[in-house]
Amino acid sequence: MTVQLQQRPHVAGVWLLLCYLTGAWSIPDPRHREALIQLEAFMQTGGQMVLTEAEQQLDALLFKMKQEETARAEFPPAVHFFKARDLIRTSPIFKLLQKMPKGGALHVHDFSMVDVDWLVQNVTYRPHCYMCGTDNQSVRFIFSAQTPRPLSHCSPWVLLENLRAKMVNSTDLDDSITHNLTLFTSRDPEVVYPTQDVVWEKFEQAFLAVWGLVTYAPVFRDYFYQGLTQFYVDNVMYLELRALLPEVYELDGSTHSRAWTLKTYQDVTRQFTTNHPDFLGVRVIATIHRGVNASVMAGAVEEAMELKKSFPDFMAGFDLVGREDRGRPLWYFRDALSLPAEKGITLPYFFHAGETDLEGTDVDQNLLDALLLNTSRIGHGFALLHHPVAKDLSRKKGVAVEVCPISNQVLKLVKDLRNHPAAALMSESHPVVISSDDPAMFGASGLSYDFYEAFVGFGGIKSHIGSLKQLAMNSIRYSSLESEQQEKALGLWQRRWQKFVSKWTFSK
Numbered sequence: 001m002t003v004q005l006q007q008r009p010h011v012a013g014v015w016l017l018l019c020y021l022t023g024a025w026s027i028p029d030p031r032h033r034e035a036l037i038q039l040e041a042f043m044q045t046g047g048q049m050v051l052t053e054a055e056q057q058l059d060a061l062l063f064k065m066k067q068e069e070t071a072r073a074e075f076p077p078a079v080h081f082f083k084a085r086d087l088i089r090t091s092p093i094f095k096l097l098q099k100m101p102k103g104g105a106l107h108v109h110d111f112s113m114v115d116v117d118w119l120v121q122n123v124t125y126r127p128h129c130y131m132c133g134t135d136n137q138s139v140r141f142i143f144s145a146q147t148p149r150p151l152s153h154c155s156p157w158v159l160l161e162n163l164r165a166k167m168v169n170s171t172d173l174d175d176s177i178t179h180n181l182t183l184f185t186s187r188d189p190e191v192v193y194p195t196q197d198v199v200w201e202k203f204e205q206a207f208l209a210v211w212g213l214v215t216y217a218p219v220f221r222d223y224f225y226q227g228l229t230q231f232y233v234d235n236v237m238y239l240e241l242r243a244l245l246p247e248v249y250e251l252d253g254s255t256h257s258r259a260w261t262l263k264t265y266q267d268v269t270r271q272f273t274t275n276h277p278d279f280l281g282v283r284v285i286a287t288i289h290r291g292v293n294a295s296v297m298a299g300a301v302e303e304a305m306e307l308k309k310s311f312p313d314f315m316a317g318f319d320l321v322g323r324e325d326r327g328r329p330l331w332y333f334r335d336a337l338s339l340p341a342e343k344g345i346t347l348p349y350f351f352h353a354g355e356t357d358l359e360g361t362d363v364d365q366n367l368l369d370a371l372l373l374n375t376s377r378i379g380h381g382f383a384l385l386h387h388p389v390a391k392d393l394s395r396k397k398g399v400a401v402e403v404c405p406i407s408n409q410v411l412k413l414v415k416d417l418r419n420h421p422a423a424a425l426m427s428e429s430h431p432v433v434i435s436s437d438d439p440a441m442f443g444a445s446g447l448s449y450d451f452y453e454a455f456v457g458f459g460g461i462k463s464h465i466g467s468l469k470q471l472a473m474n475s476i477r478y479s480s481l482e483s484e485q486q487e488k489a490l491g492l493w494q495r496r497w498q499k500f501v502s503k504w505t506f507s508k
């Protein structure tokens with residue numbers, strides 16, 4: 001089916017023209033109908049991809065699998081991810097997507113890369129780990145050689161090794177810690193998180209809980225290595241990390257500079273690529289919370305310019321994080337964000353924009369403002385369909401939208417992923433990449449779950465092997481890598497892709 005579609009776009013174009021010229025719309029002609037169907041298929045993500053014979057075989061298999069998937073009693077993309085996760089894990093399409101070389105993950109945050117089980121079972125069992133319980137039912141952690149100074153709005157610190165030593169079984173304690181480090185719950189998510197405010201509050205509390213664990217220097221290094229491992233085993237070969245670059249601390253309470261933090265990311269990446277030569281590497285997008293004021297932002301932009309100068313190949317650029325609906329809009333920071341252009345210094349931007357359903361508000365202008373400020377990609381772009389000018393500009397300027405389906409569902413922008421706005425973007429091959437945002441917060445990992453939701457959910461029955469191939473290739477084409485590095489990456493990806501296709505078709 002796919003091959004016919006891609007070989008005959010000119011036919012479709014000709015038929016359309018004929019339709020217009022002859023005014024034949026009043027009498028439905030099956031040939032016109034076929035031409036229109038082909039034209040739409042040609043326009044979608046991957047619609048122009050030329051497929052090999054092996055790819056066509058895999059496509060036929062995928063089509064069958066997808067039909068079976070849609071016939072399931074509960075269709076996973078229509079269900080909240082927390083309830084759908086087990087369903088997805090049993091899906092043959094998901095198993096295939098796990099094996100698929102997916103290229104790069106371009107929208108992932110620093111402290112939500114690793115399964116929280118690892119944090120609980122590995123990190124909180126290390127010596128010198130203290131915990132306290134906050135007034136608002138969350139927890140905080142710190143590693144310290146002595147009992148740390150009390151924290152306001154928190155209970156007295158308890159040394160976890162002492163606490164566990166008094167227990168016959170620490171499973172309940174571990175479960176309760178786990179519950180505080182992620183949004184994932186086995187209870188009904190609609191009941192636990194009835195509104196965006198509730199889910200964002202828990203989201204921010206969970207980040208603060210994770211913070212004291214992952215900013216401890218030995219954990220910081222291990223966490224990042226473990227994060228890379230989880231993406232690597234999910235067949236991701238490259239990562240662009242949004243990183244807050246915190247002041248990482250040691251057991252004696254001393255702290256390191258942001259440059260040290262960035263250098264440590266670089267060292268760990270080098271160590272990882274030495275151990276895994278088919279992993280291409282990492283680039284860092286420095287981030288700051290959008291809740292700061294204009295002068296703090298100006299300082300952060302200055303510092304980011306310095307870091308970009310010191311780490312030209314490792315640092316990709318700059319972005320703002322935090323809930324868009326509650327933070328300040330990009331326009332508020334226009335003076336600070338114009339500093340690099342004023343000084344003639346290159347600091348590429350990768351702005352989160354349009355992660356909102358508040359149409360018409362100041363925050364809703366972020367999409368246009370991001371483009372005005374020359375953003376290299378758009379994080380989320382959930383509201384893009386409401387902004388035809390921004391949409392047009394993003395296509396013309398080749399500014400890809402980083403679509404994170406599970407994040408948008410869990411943070412309550414969309415319920416049924418078949419209705420995700422990226423469905424419309426993919427139907428006209430708008431530049432998009434698929435990413436996972438904060439997989440550990442959502443009980444996901446790597447990229448495969450989000451690829452599943454994109455391919456089966458809003459991709460619908462019409463997305464095919466060409467769509468998957470296009471999405472993976474987009475993740476390299478729209479990365480911050482220089483064109484020469486992109487060619488190298490595409491070559492490496494292509495070899496892995498061919499191996500994947502032939503292995504899968506051969507095994508069936």
Ligand SMILES: [Zn+2]
Pocket residue numbers: 107109352379437
């Ligand atoms: Zn994000």
